[in-house]
Amino acid sequence: xxxxxxxxxxxxxxxxVGSIAPAIGIGMIGSKAVEALGRNPEAEPAIRTTMILAIAxxxxxxxxxxxxxxxxxxV
Amino acid sequence: MKEHNTLHISIKAEKIFHVFxxxxxxSFFLSLLVFLIFTFGALIYYYQSKLKNxxxxxxxxxxxxxxxxxxxxxxxxxxxxxxxPLLASFFIFILIQNWAGLLPGVGSIxxxxxxxxxxxxxxxxxxxxxDLNTTFALxxxxxxxxxxxxIRYLGFKGYIEKFYxxxxxxxxxxxxxxxxxxxxxxxxxxxxxxGNIFAGEVLLVIIAFLIPFFLSFPFLILELFVGFIQALVxxxxxxxxxxxxxxxxx
Numbered sequence: 001x002x003x004x005x006x007x008x009x010x011x012x013x014x015x016x017v018g019s020i021a022p023a024i025g026i027g028m029i030g031s032k033a034v035e036a037l038g039r040n041p042e043a044e045p046a047i048r049t050t051m052i053l054a055i056a057x058x059x060x061x062x063x064x065x066x067x068x069x070x071x072x073x074x075v
Numbered sequence: 076m077k078e079h080n081t082l083h084i085s086i087k088a089e090k091i092f093h094v095f096x097x098x099x100x101x102s103f104f105l106s107l108l109v110f111l112i113f114t115f116g117a118l119i120y121y122y123q124s125k126l127k128n129x130x131x132x133x134x135x136x137x138x139x140x141x142x143x144x145x146x147x148x149x150x151x152x153x154x155x156x157x158x159x160p161l162l163a164s165f166f167i168f169i170l171i172q173n174w175a176g177l178l179p180g181v182g183s184i185x186x187x188x189x190x191x192x193x194x195x196x197x198x199x200x201x202x203x204x205x206d207l208n209t210t211f212a213l214x215x216x217x218x219x220x221x222x223x224x225x226i227r228y229l230g231f232k233g234y235i236e237k238f239y240x241x242x243x244x245x246x247x248x249x250x251x252x253x254x255x256x257x258x259x260x261x262x263x264x265x266x267x268x269x270g271n272i273f274a275g276e277v278l279l280v281i282i283a284f285l286i287p288f289f290l291s292f293p294f295l296i297l298e299l300f301v302g303f304i305q306a307l308v309x310x311x312x313x314x315x316x317x318x319x320x321x322x323x324x325x
Contacts, residue, residue: 056308060263063270070277074084 011073018065025058083185084277088206089197091186106203109175113168139167150314158317161220166310169204169213173272173302176202177295182276204305205273207265214264217313218257225320233323260316264309271305 001009033051037044088102116136123133143163148155175181178200185196203209226234238250275298283291 052304053308053311056267056304060267060270063274064266066274067266067270070084070274071086075086 007072011069014069014072015065018068019062022058022062025061026055029054029058083196083198084280085197086207086273088201088208089188091188091197091199100206101198101201102203102206102209105175105181105200106172106209108200109171109203113171146311147314150311151318154318154321158224158314162310162314162317165213165217165313166306169268169309170303170306172203172209173306174299176205176272176276177279177298177302182280202272202276204268205276207269210269211261211265213268213309214261217264217309217316218261221313221316221320222257224317228321229323237320264312268305268309271301275301 029051033047036047040047088100090098091101091104092099119132120136123129140163143166144155144159147159147162151158181200181202182198184199186199187194188197189195222234225237229237238246238253240246240250279291279294279298282294
């Protein structure tokens with residue numbers, strides 16, 4: 001394996017492995033939020049705000065992986 | 076000398092010129108323009124607030140500030156008045172900087188600069204929050220101010236007691252971890268904002284290279300949303316950390 005090929009593999013694997021956990025996390029957050037909405041439709045604004053905040057946190061982990069992947073690719 | 080015409084993506088902001096020995100980077104240049112627009116808007120608002128017949132701009136700004144106040148009020152309650160200027164400035168500053176990075180021309184107007192015997196083309200503008208220096212500075216301000224407010228509200232003794240208590244030997248271990256987590260907050264703040272905005276820019280560039288027509292548009296809308304959400308997340312997290320910092324430990 002030449003260094004360039006290793007670099008491509010590293011880039012692809014970083015983002016691929018790094019986005020598994022955030023994807024599961026965001027799915028769980030979304031499903032729980034919908035569940036909460038079904039039980040208590042009046043609380044929609046509060047649930048939406050909390051859900052978006054929580055999703056932003058879970059997404060941040062994927063973004064870290066993306067930044068690392070970009071650094072490997074372009075630096 | 077050769078020229079590069081390939082996809083240009085740079086992690087760090089690049090220097091475009093020097094002023095009195097200071098390097099002016101492209102992200103700083105855009106942030107200066109945004110700063111001027113922001114100041115101008117503030118002056119218009121101030122001027123209109125003195126008039127008898129106020130313009131729609133005045134009511135629009137009032138509406139935004141009012142909704143922000145209600146948002147922060149839901150966390151801070153009666154302490155909102157004291158912290159509101161800081162938190163609202165965080166929100167509005169980050170929001171405008173994020174959105175300024177999406178204006179047409181940002182990242183696409185190129186400048187030829189000689190660098191190590193090679194002519195490289197670098198963008199004249201770059202979103203300020205897509206520069207790690209800015210987000211790091213914002214993160215340091217946010218975390219250190221929350222410590223400062225904790226000392227101010229609880230006194231120095233109360234502040235130390237949040238970490239170490241003599242009655243509780245375990246706290247010497249946990250307190251040290253808490254101190255480390257305060258520092259890690261800076262890093263996570265900085266990289267969350269930087270990563271989101273920078274990744275957004277890279278996404279837009281790559282989409283434009285793949286399919287030059289129309290397809291960028293939905294991603295542009297997505298980036299508007301991401302910019303708003305990141306500004307909201309940054310200011311809401313600061314709010315939550317401050318509200319935790321200024322309450323007494325039990």
